[in-house]
Every structure is written in structure tokens, then in C-alpha cells.
Amino acid sequence: MDWKLDDGRPIWPQLSQQLARRIIAGVYPPGSRLPSVRELAAEAGVNPNTMQRALAQLEQEGLARADRTAGRLVTQDAAILEGARLREARAVVQDYFEAMSALGYSRERAVELLKEEIP
């Protein structure tokens, strides 16, 4: 999974969103230890302070928690994980509608097109 960063938006929310997606996708499984700030920053090629801020955001959302000895652990709370998954899914849906609207499709038409994809 590569890190993709857009211009025109602050970097840290993009990082925290992508970290959240990795957690949801199981790249970092529940209860596992997240790589250190430095490792993550070097991997993404970003400033460690920025990565730190993204991780703080994850903690605030409850997706990760600081551990005194082991750095940061991914949450094992299924409700939080499920909530995050749903939020990301909604974001994907919204992106879909936006893209369709740019092509001139109404929401209803977009939903119909989607249904046609399911046999």
C-alpha cells in the first residue's frame, strides 16, 4: 500500500486517513503494534512531526492507543473498528456520487447503475 498525498490539503489528515484505512484493511491487525513515528515518517517520506500529529488523531478516534512500553497498539475494540469502517465506506460512497455527478448523473441514476452491476 503506497502513500498518496494530494496537494492543496494539509498533509496530516491525509496521513491519518490512510493509516485508518490500513487498520481497517488489516494491514495493521487489531492489537498489533504500529511502527514507530520515525519508521512511518521515513516510509511515507514525510516529516516526523506531521506523522506524529496523524497518529495523535488516530488515538483521538480510538483506533490506536499509546502503550507505555510498546509504542502504539491498534485497538481491539470491535465497535470502534466497525465505526471507522463504516465512516470510510460512507466516504467512498460520497466520492462515487461526486464522480457520477461530475459525469452528469443524478444520485438516483447513479444508484440504478450500481444495482445493474449486481447480477
Next chain:
Amino acid sequence: MLFKLLKYDFRAMWKQFSLVWGAALVLALVNRFSIFVDADDRAVHLRNSFVSSVPMFAFMAVIIAMFVIGIIFVINRFSKGLLGDEGYLMHTLPVRSWELVASKLICGAVTWVGCSAVSFLSALVMLPLNLSDLLQVPFWSDILRALIKHPDMLILVAEFLLMSLSAMVQFIAAIYLAIAIGHLVPRHRKLAGVAAFIGLYILLMNVYGRVFSATFIQRLMDMATANAYGSMLTASATMLIPAALFLAAVCWILEHKLNLE
């Protein structure tokens, strides 16, 4: 920190001069055998002039080159080493400006002393001395006895060396200050440096001329007849005082006016 600086300055000096000094000594040795022929009867004869002239010419060239390189070395180590690109390294080292200057000065003076020593040594090497003559005990014991009889000779020699050294330090200090002044000028720095050097010596001569009035000189001469030690020490001092002032000015410029653009 000064010792660490000296370590690197001397290393740079050795890289440049080991070859020149070696060449001078080797050529002197060649001359020893091309000029003089050791005959069986332990007498030495001069060889014919053609065979000896080529190595002699090479030897003279090397000695002259050595002194020219010596002067260029002192100029370059200061102008390029402190005020050129290498200055980017030297001036970002955690040392004081005076340490940088002292290191260059000591290394430069030692280089010149080394050049003088090598030319003196090579002259000795060229002489048709026999090793067995040199190792004879009576020869050395005579010298030793003479010294014990006149121990002041050693002091005079030491004072003479001090005087020569003072003249050298003054000369180097004037070179450094001239380069540093040239550095203050935005353009034509080399030209400004040369002009500053000439100006410094004119100034120095003027000051000397004023301080050493005829009566003062006369008194000094009287003192010299009465006490040769004192006069040479005074001469050293008259050279070292302006040298110290020059060096202080150099340090001040490096500390407060450095502009490596």
C-alpha cells in the same frame, strides 16, 4: 584545539615539502660525487666542469624553487586556506580566530626554518667531507672545549637565531595582514593585498624612522659595543612588537569582518 589545527597544517605542509626537501638533499649528494672525485690517496680532485655543471644547475634550481614554493605556501595557506573555499571548513570549526591564525603562522615559520635547514644541510652534504673525518673524536672535543671556554658564543648564536626568527615572523605577519586587508575590499582583492603589503612596509619604515632617531641609534650602537646580547634582543623586540600588532589586527578582521562570499 590549537594542537589539532597544527596537526592538520603540518600534514598539509609535509605533503608538499617532503618531496622538495628530499630532492634538494638527493641532488646535493649527487653533486658531492659529480664535483669532487675521491681518489685513492684520500685527496679529492675537482672533476671537469661539464660533468659537474648539470647536477649543480639542477641543485640550484631546486633550492631556488624551494624558497619560492615556501613563500607561495605561506601566502596560499592563509589566503586560500582561511579566506578561500577551504575557509568554509576552517571557519565553521569550533575554534577561535586566533587559533586559526596561530596555527598557520607556526606552520609557515617552521616551513621556512625547514627550508633554511635543508639548504644548510645540503651545502654540508656537498662538501667533500669524509665520514671517518667527521667521526674523529678530537675534532668534536676541540669544538666542545672551545664552547666551554666561551659559553657566551652559544647565547649569541641563540640570540641571532631569535633575531632571524623575529624578522621572519614580522614578514609573515605583514603578509597575513596585507591579505586580510585585501579581503575587506569588495573587488580586486589580490591587487589590494599587494598594495596593502607595500603600504604596511612603508608605514613600518616610517615608524622605525621616527622611533629610531639618530641619537637613539647612536645609543643602541654604544650599547652594542658594550653589550652585544642586549642589542640583539632589542632588535628582536623592535620586530616582534609590530608583528604582534599586525597579528592582532588580522585576528580582529577575521573575527569581526569575515566575509566569505
Next chain:
Amino acid sequence: MSDFLIECRGLYKSYGLRPALSGVDLEVGPGRIVGLLGPNGSGKTTLIKLLCGLLQPTTGWLAIDGEAVGPYTKSVVSYLPDRMYFADWMKALDLFDLFRDFYADFDYQKALAMCRSLGVEPKDRLKSMSKGTKEKVQLVLVMARAAKLYLLDEPIAGVDPAARDFILRTILTNYNPEGTVLLSTHLISDIEKVLDEAIFLKEGKIMLHATVDDIREKEGKSVDALFREIFKAEPMWEGGEDRAV
């Protein structure tokens, strides 16, 4: 002692009559990666040289870690100049020796390891090295120190992509967390993600000093895009001074 690692007040520097810096006030804290951005001739190099003591300010003062520039500040500043600064007769190893002698924070083993990863043979004479290799040696010297302040003058301008990657990775992983990196460049898009703060320098004055995230949030565009707008389209753009902070 102040909380700032770099503090400049009313810094003014002129070469002859031409001002290179005209009234710079600047504060930079510890542990930051700061981009000093501006076109050529905007005063980036002048500011960096003032900070490492190669130039003296015409007026104004500056302090590093609470002290005026001197042996102490030089012992905590690691400076990468925009040119080659060593004598040709040396080997890279001789330079490592020199740095170990003078800088207590120089890590000899780290320097050797960096040489290995950059493909530089430290036993080679500098004279026989290519320009790019010499630049790598200089970079190794600078980054193998655990300094408080790294001053990098155009570190990524002339190097090949591998070295550029290495430089950015080295800055990110090797600099010590208390240390601040101040790097000047005009190639912003390459380094934007790495920066905490950006300083826009124009004609010797600071036009803008803000965090990258703030710039992106406020302007809705990348620092690179903002930079192009300010510096490239400048004659067409009225009221540009309003954006200066």
C-alpha cells in the same frame, strides 16, 4: 536561555551598497525541519552564512541556542555549504579524522556506514573523485554529526535522484529529534512533505513564515503552488504584499 534555537533581530546585511538581507526577524524552535525558500539572489545563502559565522551582519543580531555566534555555536551547528571546501590531497578518511577531532558529536562509524550505503569508498583520494561523489562525502560529514542545528544550503540542487532520495531519507531518519534542520532550496515540490515550516524569502525580506499544514489549510494549495504564484507571476499580481505574514 530562550526557547528558540535560532533567533534573529533586525538582521541587515549588505555587500557594498547592495542589500542582501534587509531587516530579517526570525525565530525557529528546536526539533523542526524548516525550508528556506526563495529564488536565486533572495538572500537564502546570506542568511545561512550569517548563522554559521562565515559572514558578519552589517547591523542587527542573531543567536543560536541562546548564544552569539562563536566556538560554542559552531560546535552545535552542522553546515553543508553550496561548494566544495576541502583540500584535494586528503582522503575521505582524513576528513572523518578531522571531524572526529574537532566535533564531539561526530559519529565515525555512522559516517563509514553512510559511505557504504552511498557507494563511496572512503579510502579514495578526493582528487580522484567525481564532483557528485565529493558532494556525497560532504553530505556524509554533515549528517554523521548529532548537531543541534543543521544548515543545508541547496542540498538537493545538483545531485542525482539516488542521492536526493538519500538526502531526504537521511534528514528524516538521522537527524536527532532535538535538532532542527534549516535547508534552503528552490525545488520545493521534492521536499514539501518533509517540512514542518516554510520561510519565503524575497529580496532579503521574509514574506511568509508558517507551517506547511497552515499554508495548505489557509490557501487551499500546496506550498509549491503558492511559491510559484508569489514568485513567478509576481508582476501580474497586485496586492501581493497582503499575503505576507
